[in-house]
Amino acid sequence: xxxxxxxxxxxxxxxxxxxxxxxxxxxxxxxxxxxxxxxxxxxxxxxxxxxxxxxxxxxxxxxxxxxxxxxxxxxxxxxxxxxxxxxxxxxxxxxxxxxxxxxxxxxxxxxxxxxxxxxxxxxxxxxxxxxxxxxxxxxxxxxxxxxxxxxxxxxxxxxxxxxxxxxxxxxxxxxxxxxxxxxxxxxxxxxxxxxxxxxxxxxxxxxxxxxxxxxxxxxxxxxxxxxxxxxxxxxxxxxxxxxxxxxxxxxxxxxxxxxxxxxxxxxxxxxxxxxxxxxxxxxxxxxxxxxxxxxxxx
Numbered sequence: 001x002x003x004x005x006x007x008x009x010x011x012x013x014x015x016x017x018x019x020x021x022x023x024x025x026x027x028x029x030x031x032x033x034x035x036x037x038x039x040x041x042x043x044x045x046x047x048x049x050x051x052x053x054x055x056x057x058x059x060x061x062x063x064x065x066x067x068x069x070x071x072x073x074x075x076x077x078x079x080x081x082x083x084x085x086x087x088x089x090x091x092x093x094x095x096x097x098x099x100x101x102x103x104x105x106x107x108x109x110x111x112x113x114x115x116x117x118x119x120x121x122x123x124x125x126x127x128x129x130x131x132x133x134x135x136x137x138x139x140x141x142x143x144x145x146x147x148x149x150x151x152x153x154x155x156x157x158x159x160x161x162x163x164x165x166x167x168x169x170x171x172x173x174x175x176x177x178x179x180x181x182x183x184x185x186x187x188x189x190x191x192x193x194x195x196x197x198x199x200x201x202x203x204x205x206x207x208x209x210x211x212x213x214x215x216x217x218x219x220x221x222x223x224x225x226x227x228x229x230x231x232x233x234x235x236x237x238x239x240x241x242x243x244x245x246x247x248x249x250x251x252x253x254x255x256x257x258x259x260x261x262x263x264x265x266x267x268x269x270x271x272x273x274x275x276x277x278x279x280x281x282x283x284x285x286x287x288x289x290x291x292x293x294x295x296x297x298x
Contacts, residue, residue, distance in 0.1 A: 005182065005201040007068065009033035012052035012194050019193035020061035027191065028053075028237035029064040029099060030205050034089045037072040037082055039109020043221060045085045059096040066099030069131075070109040076130035079103070083134035093139070099203075100143040100181070102166055103131040105150065110140040116154040132163050143181055168203075181205060188251060188271055223249050229267075229290035235261040243285060246293060247272060263270060 004027045008015060020030070020161040032054050038044040043297045056198035058065050073079040080141035083103075090097060105128060107113045118123050143164035146155060157178075159165065164181030167174060174183045182203045189200035223245040231243055247268040248255050250281060255268055273281045276292050 002202040002204050003029050003064075005029035005031060005203040006189070006191060006194075007031035007033070007184070007199045007201060008050075008054065008194070009036075009070075010048050010050040010218075011140050012050070012196055012198065013051045015057055015194055017057040017060045019191075020063050022057050022193060023191055024061055024063060025051075026279075028199055029066070030058050031066040031099065031102065032058065033066055034067045034086050034101075035082070036070040037110075039072060041110055043072075043078050045079060045082060047089055059093075064098050065096055066102065067097060067140075068102035068104045070104045070106065072108050072132065073105075073127055073131070074111055074115060076127055079117065079127045079131040080134050083131045087135065087140075088139050090140070090224050094139065099162055100141040100166075100217065101135045102143045102145045103128055103135075104145045105155070106146070107150070112128065113150075116150075121154060121156040124154055128155065128159060129162065140276070141272070145184075148174075148176055164199055169269055171277070172275065186271075188268075190254075199254065219249055225293050226285075226290065229285070229287035231261050231285040232266075233261055233266060235265075240265075244268075 006027055010033070015037055017285045032051060033048040034051050034289070035045055035047050038046065039043065048263050055065060067086070067090055067224065069082055071079065071082055073082055084143050086101065090101065107116070111236050128144045132144065135142035144159060144166070145166040149170040151159070151165070160178040164175070164177065166182040166184065167180050168184040169175060170186055174180065174185070182201050184199055184201045185195060186200040189198040191198050225246055226242040227240045228239055231240060236259055238259065244255045244257045244265055247265070248257070251271060255264055269285045269289065270281055270283040272287065273279070278288050278292060
């Protein structure tokens with residue numbers, strides 16, 4: 001049976017034992033960020049500032065706990081350095097960690113899609129493999145986290161045969177064609193007692209569900225859809241209000257309907273594009289976004 005799982009980091013701040021305990025019945029699992037590689041040119045790794053408090057609180061509340069390291073590794077050697085840094089942080093908490101330690105492979109400042117394309121899918125798989133082998137050698141289970149487009153376009157397809165896969169796709173279904181361990185279906189969840197929006201996941205473990213649970217969308221009665229198909233930062237007016245009402249209906253984003261396209265409205269558009277498979281994911285509500293808005297479930 002799939003278990004609802006959250007993944008958190010210092011972005012949410014330390015979470016107390018009472019908050020974990022309060023939500024445990026519905027959300028029994030948590031993946032904590034142990035460490036992060038920064039976007040600097042030189043390999044710079046830091047411990048997550050909330051990790052120690054979070055793992056002690058989650059364990060005290062009886063949560064099932066996993067770990068992730070946010071990577072920017074460009075070689076096997078760098079991935080091993082990241083793994084060793086992560087292990088140095090988590091080795092004293094081994095008895096608390098019952099879920100895998102994830103290699104979070106995401107394009108950022110120093111690691112770009114262009115670089116990954118240049119070195120090729122097989123080399124990217126070897127970088128993932130280097131981290132995961134180091135983790136496994138230390139007695140932890142390892143897994144690979146990446147979004148759907150990265151898994152399909154930048155990592156050798158057979159990666160799932162070697163390591164459990166945690167796939168990110170903000171959608172009502174998971175379209176990854178291979179076996180998955182966990183699916184991150186939203187980055188805009190709400191959890192009582194935790195501020196801000198939370199990454200939400202379904203954890204299937206080794207008993208993988210053939211049809212992952214779908215996320216509930218479409219809150220309430222459909223509002224009027226904007227007439228025009230292009231919005232960008234700073235736009236104002238009644239059409240922007242229609243856009244904001246639509247986004248709130250579509251994904252329960254909690255936008256303030258103020259008639260101005262700001263950072264939160266653009267972020268909500270980005271989530272909408274990701275869920276609907278609209279490319280590019282650029283936070284700009286264009287004609288393709290409008291066309292899809294006319295087709296979504298009423």
